[in-house]
Amino acid sequence: xxxxxxxxxxxxxxxxxxxxxxxxxxxxxxxxxxxxxxxxxxxxxxxxxxxxxxxxxxxxxxxxxxxxxxxxxxxxxxxxxxxxxxxxxxxxxxxxxxxxxxxxxxxxxxxxxxxxxxxxxxxxxxxxxxxxxxxxxxxxxxxxxxxxxxxxxxxxxxxxxxxxxxxxxxxxxxxxxxxxxxxxxxxxxxxxxxxxxxxxxxxxxxxxxxxxxxxxxxxxxxxxxxxxxxxxxxxxxxxxxxxxxxxxxxxxxxxxxxxxxxxxxxxxxxxxxxxxxxxx
Amino acid sequence: xxxxxxxxxxxxxxxxxxxxxxxxxxxxxxxxxxxxxxxxxxxxxxxxxxxxxxxxxxxxxxxxxxxxxxxxxxxxxxxxxxxxxxxxxxxxxxxxxxxxxxxxxxxxxxxxxxxxxxxxxxxxxxxxxxxxxxxxxxxxxxxxxxxxxxxxxxxxxxxxxxxxxxxxxxxxxxxxxxxxxxxxxxxxxxxxxxxxxxxxxxxxxxxxxxxxxxxxxxxxxxxxxxxxxxxxxxxxxxxxxxxxxxxxxxxxxxxxxxxxxxxxxxxxxxxxxxxxxxxxxxxxxxxxxxxxxxxxxxxxxxxxxxxxxxxxxxxxxxxxxxxxxxxxxxxxxxxxxxxxxxxxxxxxxxxxxxxxxxxxxxxxxxxxxxxxxxxxxxxxxxxxxxxxxxxxxxxxxxxxxxxxxxxxxxxxxxxxxxxxxxxxxxxxxxxxxxxxxxxxxxxxxxxxxxxxxxxxxxx
Ligand SMILES: Cc1cc2nc3c(=O)[nH]c(=O)nc-3n(C[C@H](O)[C@H](O)[C@H](O)COP(=O)(O)OP(=O)(O)OC[C@H]3O[C@@H](n4cnc5c(N)ncnc54)[C@H](O)[C@@H]3O)c2cc1C
Ligand SMILES: Cc1cc2nc3c(=O)[nH]c(=O)nc-3n(C[C@H](O)[C@H](O)[C@H](O)COP(=O)(O)OP(=O)(O)OC[C@H]3O[C@@H](n4cnc5c(N)ncnc54)[C@H](O)[C@@H]3O)c2cc1C
Numbered sequence: 001x002x003x004x005x006x007x008x009x010x011x012x013x014x015x016x017x018x019x020x021x022x023x024x025x026x027x028x029x030x031x032x033x034x035x036x037x038x039x040x041x042x043x044x045x046x047x048x049x050x051x052x053x054x055x056x057x058x059x060x061x062x063x064x065x066x067x068x069x070x071x072x073x074x075x076x077x078x079x080x081x082x083x084x085x086x087x088x089x090x091x092x093x094x095x096x097x098x099x100x101x102x103x104x105x106x107x108x109x110x111x112x113x114x115x116x117x118x119x120x121x122x123x124x125x126x127x128x129x130x131x132x133x134x135x136x137x138x139x140x141x142x143x144x145x146x147x148x149x150x151x152x153x154x155x156x157x158x159x160x161x162x163x164x165x166x167x168x169x170x171x172x173x174x175x176x177x178x179x180x181x182x183x184x185x186x187x188x189x190x191x192x193x194x195x196x197x198x199x200x201x202x203x204x205x206x207x208x209x210x211x212x213x214x215x216x217x218x219x220x221x222x223x224x225x226x227x228x229x230x231x232x233x234x235x236x237x238x239x240x241x242x243x244x245x246x247x248x249x250x251x252x253x254x255x256x257x258x259x260x261x262x263x264x265x266x267x268x269x270x271x272x273x274x275x276x277x278x279x280x
Numbered sequence: 281x282x283x284x285x286x287x288x289x290x291x292x293x294x295x296x297x298x299x300x301x302x303x304x305x306x307x308x309x310x311x312x313x314x315x316x317x318x319x320x321x322x323x324x325x326x327x328x329x330x331x332x333x334x335x336x337x338x339x340x341x342x343x344x345x346x347x348x349x350x351x352x353x354x355x356x357x358x359x360x361x362x363x364x365x366x367x368x369x370x371x372x373x374x375x376x377x378x379x380x381x382x383x384x385x386x387x388x389x390x391x392x393x394x395x396x397x398x399x400x401x402x403x404x405x406x407x408x409x410x411x412x413x414x415x416x417x418x419x420x421x422x423x424x425x426x427x428x429x430x431x432x433x434x435x436x437x438x439x440x441x442x443x444x445x446x447x448x449x450x451x452x453x454x455x456x457x458x459x460x461x462x463x464x465x466x467x468x469x470x471x472x473x474x475x476x477x478x479x480x481x482x483x484x485x486x487x488x489x490x491x492x493x494x495x496x497x498x499x500x501x502x503x504x505x506x507x508x509x510x511x512x513x514x515x516x517x518x519x520x521x522x523x524x525x526x527x528x529x530x531x532x533x534x535x536x537x538x539x540x541x542x543x544x545x546x547x548x549x550x551x552x553x554x555x556x557x558x559x560x561x562x563x564x565x566x567x568x569x570x571x572x573x574x575x576x577x578x579x580x581x582x583x584x585x586x587x588x589x590x591x592x593x594x595x596x597x598x599x600x601x602x603x604x605x606x607x608x609x610x611x612x613x614x615x616x617x618x619x620x621x622x623x624x625x626x627x628x629x630x631x632x633x634x635x636x637x638x639x640x641x642x643x644x645x646x647x648x649x650x651x652x653x654x655x656x657x658x659x660x661x662x663x664x665x666x667x668x669x670x671x672x673x674x675x676x677x678x679x680x681x682x683x684x685x686x687x688x689x690x691x692x693x694x695x696x697x698x699x700x701x702x703x704x705x706x707x708x709x710x711x712x713x714x715x716x717x718x719x720x721x722x723x724x725x726x727x728x729x730x731x732x733x734x735x736x737x738x739x
Contacts, residue, residue: 026496026497027496030496030498035495040453044545044551045554046544046553047554071553075553086453087453087490089451089452089453089492090492090495091496092492092495219536219539219540219554220452220536220539222492222674222676223516223674223676224516224517224518224535224539224671225535225536226518226520226532226535227533227536229520229527236522238517241676241679252527255527258528258529258627258628259527259529262529265557266550266557267555269550270549270553
């Protein structure tokens with residue numbers, strides 16, 4: 001018998017990037033593309049948000065893909081198949097506002113690619129023509145190429161060093177597509193804040209509908225702490241309950257990147273402590 | 281004055297010591313002290329107590345009489361008819377404007393320390409594991425209680441005692457609502473909450489954590505599985521000042537700061553993983569209970585703390601004793617000043633606040649002088665700001681439940697017995713009243729439990 005919150009499967013997709021299947025029937029039965037869960041690895045852990053990459057309402061599992069960047073994600077990696085996660089809450093946030101647009105551009109970077117996957121799948125299912133641009137630093141770090149191909153009409157790849165596809169950033173491929181006269185009715189971008197900002201800048205005025213899934217630092221995830229606040233169209237909104245997707249053209253990107261750095265020093269201390277304890 | 285004896289002032293730990301830790305500030309009075317203080321009432325008060333000061337009408341003379349006789353168990357029985365958790369209400373109620381504010385002895389001398397005696401009785405009952413047995417039979421009907429704050433605790437306990445099968449859903453990993461994430465350990469030790477939840481479980485209440493009603497389960501889904509649903513989801517959405525610079529790094533809402541400290545135990549970072557950044561010179565905006573809790577927590581984490589309030593000393597809305605304790609501990613207050621802009625030297629972190637000098641104007645609806653800008657500003661250097669200017673009702677369930685009627689403040693609309701616009705869905709506490717008090721929320725929990733019982737008898 002698999003217990004609730006037990007890890008069913010775990011796989012390293014690329015260096016420091018893992019795919020994990022967790023038993024979470026309550027979340028799986030209610031999940032929609034674009035939503036996320038909050039996870040606490042153990043009793044002393046942080047509450048970290050993770051996008052729902054896939055789920056099975058009948059069987060009751062959810063899938064997440066994450067990159068080890070600090071204490072919580074490294075602690076998550078230390079869990080083995082069969083281990084239990086202390087806490088999972090969700091699904092959280094508004095589902096992606098998918099519908100039949102026509103031509104849709106999907107832009108994903110790094111661990112943003114798996115997060116983009118269920119949205120692309122849903123858009124495809126609704127009959128859109130899905131054009132995808134995905135990118136990573138190197139070809140080794142590129143993940144979810146196969147999955148994205150299955151739900152896209154065309155896939156373009158970029159790598160920073162040119163080891164695969166176009167040499168450059170995802171936004172460079174987006175520029176090429178737009179310069180070639182491709183017309184899109186909507187665009188989704190999921191990835192690092194700088195990537196989403198860059199995509200917003202080049203698509204603004206060219207693609208009418210544009211969403212980015214913001215990765216603000218979160219604590220509560222249910223709209224009461226305000227940690228994940230962002231300015232969108234001069235209004236203060238909360239990524240957890242008002243997002244996580246917002247109109248890319250309205251987001252105050254500068255502020256988002258400032259707020260992402262608020263805990264740099266403490267994150268280092270926490271990581272040093274984890275290392276000092278000989279756990280990694 | 282001396283004729284009616286001096287009011288008992290509960291002992292506190294010395295400010296220099298307590299401001300360095302998170303242990304409780306005020307100590308529970310001794311049985312002897314409780315008897316002596318309660319006897320003051322019996323000896324000197326001829327006028328019958330009106331109970332009018334108490335939102336849940338605790339039988340104050342009744343329980344004081346039993347305490348004066350040393351019969352704490354009877355006193356406890358009387359108390360819990362109206363306040364199910366006297367250990368908590370004795371600690372957090374605003375006694376000076378409620379029971380003690382109405383105490384007849386106040387007019388001729390000093391009011392009875394009702395809160396301290398109440399707390400004593402509650403703690404005595406907890407320590408001695410006093411359980412008042414339940415006699416009702418199983419009703420074989422199911423009720424879902426959403427939210428585990430004061431309103432949910434009382435609704436769940438009462439319904440379980442009446443014989444209903446109760447499941448409580450809470451979004452967080454620790455139950456208790458504001459009592460868990462907001463009010464700090466030094467004011468309300470978590471062991472009391474834990475005991476309370478053990479008692480709930482002993483009553484048969486099933487507590488499910490990590491369930492966000494509205495998304496994990498929708499209200500219509502709950503209505504399929506339960507005969508009734510109670511919403512006690514509180515007023516947790518922080519209000520922002522909406523002045524330039526408010527989203528700079530180093531500016532926190534009190535809820536974020538307190539959640540990190542209380543719920544995530546950031547004061548034990550890095551043993552616990554959640555970090556907290558504490559500035560050297562912290563400015564707390566506002567002067568309610570939330571502001572005091574944030575200020576005193578920051579103080580305990582080593583900061584120099586200033587509370588900045590747009591009104592004056594007499595208008596401070598926190599419990600009087602918390603304000604007193606804060607001053608004793610060295611929190612400084614700047615009155616008649618309101619932020620108009622937050623500024624930054626490096627473009628990332630807050631470094632100063634531009635404050636508008638205010639002055640008292642015409643009384644507003646609350647009867648307090650309205651703060652009026654003078655036009656004169658000054659700058660206050662700081663490296664961390666905590667805003668504590670209030671909360672909106674939690675919007676999550678209303679957002680996900682279009683049929684649920686809310687007013688223009690986002691409060692769930694109910695009739696006087698707690699029925700919402702959706703049949704079999706009830707609500708109470710801060711989600712209905714807006715930001716209020718623990719005892720009001722508990723009163724709602726009790727009232728709505730009775731309504732649910734009444735309605736479910738009919739089907
Ligand atoms: C709605 C949402 C969905 C997310 N989905 C995913 C996902 O599917 N997969 C995944 O790998 N990550 C995802 N993230 C980011 C993830 O939550 C963070 O990487 C994680 O909290 C880092 O925790 P840590 O303790 O390991 O690292 P920390 O020590 O906390 O941080 C290490 C580094 O990561 C940066 N960081 C911290 N928090 C965040 C954050 N929320 N977003 C971006 N960078 C951050 C810090 O600035 C720092 O440089 C998501 C974030 C949000 C808000
Ligand atoms: C810092 C602070 C200090 C205070 N000090 C005092 C004091 O000294 N004295 C006093 O009388 N009052 C005080 N108050 C006010 C008092 O705490 C509140 O009025 C009271 O807690 C309201 O109770 P409630 O049951 O309505 O909601 P809450 O205590 O807010 O509890 C609501 C619960 O519902 C949960 N929830 C919300 N949405 C969902 C959902 N969709 N699904 C599942 N669960 C959900 C929340 O996580 C929370 O646990 C203080 C408030 C704060 C913030």
